[in-house]
Amino acid sequence: MNQPVAIKSSAHKIKSRDLSNTMVGYKINEYQLVLSPGEALRSKIQLAKQHFADSYHSSNALYSKPHIGLVNFVQYQMMESKLLSRLQTTAMGLAPIKVEMKDYGSFPAHTIYVNITSKLQVQHLVKTIRSDAQRLMKLNEENKPYFILEPYITIARKLDAQQFEKGWLEYSNLHFTGRFIADAMLLLKRPVGETKYEIVQRLEFKNMPVTTTQGDLFGI
Secondary structure, three states: OOOEEEEOOOOOOOOOOOOOOOOOOOOEEEEEEEEOOOHHHHHHHHHHHHHHHHHHOOHHHHOOOOOEEEEEEEEEHHHHHHHHHHHHHHHHOOOOEEEEEEEEEEEOOOEEEEEEOOHHHHHHHHHHHHHHHHHHHOOEOOEOOEEOOOOEEEEEOOOOHHHHHHHHHHHOOOOOEEEEEEOEEEEEEEEOOOOOEEEEEEEEOOOOOOOOOHHHHOOO
């Protein structure tokens, strides 16, 4: 049984949702699909986050665990088993990908992150997920999935102007390299209104031939 893990949202945090037009009495969760580096690389990135937190008094740098966000969405709990089945089928047909990182980038004036240089491979993965599963990720017209086509790993977000200016002056001149083979993606969830995500499932990329039936295509 998967144990809850303290993984908070990346810089692509799900914005405030309008959940007024939903079915009363049905539990709704926030979900993320992410790629997680191996332990050694996670530790290396965590050191960069810790340095930023200590140097620029930014507790936000420590909130999110090192990962690459693929998609954020909200959905009814009762849809989870069908969604998970679809994602497992998608993952089985995907090959592992090499993810490479180099140095740092920023979203002025609030976020500093590790650059992902192998963008095309990650973008292809996101587009495949979108093609296969977006209908099952859509709660309603007001709450559609957000697919992240510009991959990165957050160092610190929600910075004030001074933190960003001073931090970016340093990190824009620092070097970082890293790479890992992404052989799976993680589906995370948390009830709406809570802060900590737990792992629902690790979905392995097996590069196997997958047959999709017409019923699958229409979410039947």
